[in-house]
Amino acid sequence: MIERSAAPVRPGTMLVLMTEREERSMKVIVAGAGIGGLCLAQGLVRAGIDVRVYEREPAADSRYQGFRIALNEHGLGALRACLPPRLYRLLDAVTGPLAGRPRVVDQHLTELRRLDPTDGGAAADRRVLREILLAGLGDRVEFARAVTGYAELPDGTVEVHLSDGAGTVADLLVGADGVGSAVRRRLLPDARVVDVPGNSLLGRTPLTERFAALVPDFGTLVQGPGLTMLLGRMEFRRPPRLAAAELAPEVELPDTDSYLRWVVTLPGQPTGPGADWATVRDRLLPLLDGWHPDLVELVRRSDVVNSAPLTLRYTEPVPHWGTGPVTLLGDAIxxxxxxxxxxxxxxxRDAALLCRTLTAAHRSGTGLREAVEAYEREMLAYGFAAVAESLERLPDFTPSR
Ligand SMILES: Cc1cc2nc3c(=O)[nH]c(=O)nc-3n(C[C@H](O)[C@H](O)[C@H](O)COP(=O)(O)OP(=O)(O)OC[C@H]3O[C@@H](n4cnc5c(N)ncnc54)[C@H](O)[C@@H]3O)c2cc1C
Known part of the structure; x- marks a missing residue:
């Protein structure tokens, strides 16, 4: 295990180094307590591996979080593998159905066609999912401590630098710090993240009987003149707070009701983060002139706290970089x-795969590099295949004319 020390040792940088080694046991640091980083941490804890997660945000609920995520067999399989069974049961209780053939309609709600069917999977609220992923990790997750950089050490370990001037040494740093990843910027300075043109808005409106009729299955795509609107239904099988009280009382889930999540994409420049939603909504409403009244009302009744402008981005493929004590996961790569x-x-999927390869290395006591390289090669192949598929399907998000 790697010993920690609180004394600053690098003049000028305020860096605190922890270098004293006692015995050889794997230590992993994760940058980012998002979906992927927390799933990895859960799996590593189950495997008995020493893990610590540093998160830039001051708290789990400090920024907009509550949109619907459609979990497929990869996501659900990874969660089943990494979460303790009792937390997985809780997750199962608070997901919503995700099956059927999403409709494509025009602005008057006249059906134009159906998209390919989806079978299985589950709809999860990101905020609820994240709270479940945080459960039981305790002080292994430290909020308000961003990873700012790192240095590879001669003995093959990595010294991770934190925003408060402290530092810590680990066998492996996993950059799970999302699209703006500080770890990726240091590891792969030439990797390109591209903004998708267009102005996307992410709305959330409480689910009522009237609005439920807009989405008979789990999704509806509205193709109107000059803009598209994608509607997704997040209908909790059981209210999250009540389900947690019954199934895992130590977990506090938000008191949130079912909702419709919708994404509108307009031509033109992105509105940008931080814009006031009431202003954004009031600019959108005149563009829906002549649309079905239920769609107009859906926008009018959007929840100002849980709606926001959205920037769509993608990463261009990168070749394998040569394995070291730093790797990447999720949106970071x-x-x-x-x-x-x-x-x-x-x-x-990345989290579960990396957890599997690290666990095997930990149990055999050897081959950390080989484990990380095996993960990276497999992850890069399916990860960038998923980027390509997402780009192919992007026209569903963009205005029809
Ligand atoms: C509207 C919308 C709908 C979506 N729907 C789906 C869907 O249906 N299905 C699906 O699979 N995906 C969906 N996604 C995508 C999905 O939300 C992301 O791909 C996913 O959250 C990525 O997980 P992650 O762990 O890689 O990153 P994130 O979840 O973004 O987590 C990164 C974390 O790192 C933290 N961080 C950032 N910088 C630092 C730093 N320097 N140090 C420490 N911490 C840092 C951030 O605060 C954050 O908590 C959707 C996204 C949007 C916006």
Whole structure:
């Protein structure tokens, strides 16, 4: 195990180094307590591996989180593999159905066609999922401590630098710090993250009987003149807070009701983060002139706290970089637009795969590098295949004319 020390040893940088080694046991640091990083941490804890997660945000609920994520067999399989069974049962209780053939309609709700059927899978609220992924990790997750950089040490370990000037040494740093990843910028400075043109808005409206009729299955695509609207239904099988009280009382889930999540994409420049939603909504409403009144009302009744402008991005493929004590996972390496519903599923798949290869290395006591390289090669192949598929399906998000 690697010993920690609180004394700053590098003049000028305030860096605190922990270098004293006692015995050889794997230590992993994860940058980012998002979907992928937390799933990895859960799996590593189950495997008895020493893991610590550093998160930039001050708390789990400190920024907009509550949109629907459609979990497929990869995402659900990864969660089943990494979460303790009792937390997986809780997750199962608070997901919603995800099956059927999404409709494509025009602005008057006249059906134009049906998209390919989806069988299986489950709809999860990102905020609820993240709370479940945090459960039981305790002080292994430290909020308000961003990873700012790292240095590879001569003995093959990595010294991780934190935003408060502290540092810590680990056998492996996993950059699970999302699309703006500080770890990726250091490891792969030439990797390109591209903004998708267009102005996307992510709305959330409480699910009522009237709005439920807009989405008979789990999704509806509205193709209107000059803009598209994608509607997704998040209907909790059981209210999250009540389900947690019954199934895992130590877990506090948000008191949230079912909702419709919708994404509108307009031509033109992105609205940008931080814009006031009421203003954004009031600019959108005149563009829906002549649309079915239920669609107009859906926008009018959007929840100002849980709706926001959205920037769609993707990463261009990168070749394998040569394995060291630093790797990447999820959006940090393969960001993709949500058009194929694959970003979180791929991040979860990465987490489960990396957990599996690390666990095998930990149990055999050898081959950390080989384990990481095996993960990286497999992850790069399916991760960038998912980016390509998401880009192919992007036209569903963009205006029809
Ligand atoms: C509207 C919308 C709908 C979506 N729908 C789907 C869907 O249906 N299915 C699907 O699979 N995916 C979907 N996605 C994509 C999915 O949300 C992301 O791909 C997924 O959250 C990526 O997980 P991650 O763990 O890689 O990154 P994130 O979940 O983004 O987590 C990264 C974490 O790192 C933290 N962080 C950032 N920088 C630092 C730093 N320097 N140090 C420490 N911490 C840091 C961040 O605060 C954050 O908590 C959707 C996305 C959007 C926007």
């Amino acid at each position: 393969h960001t993709m637009p949500p058009s194929a519903g694959q970003g979180a599923n791929t991040a979860l």
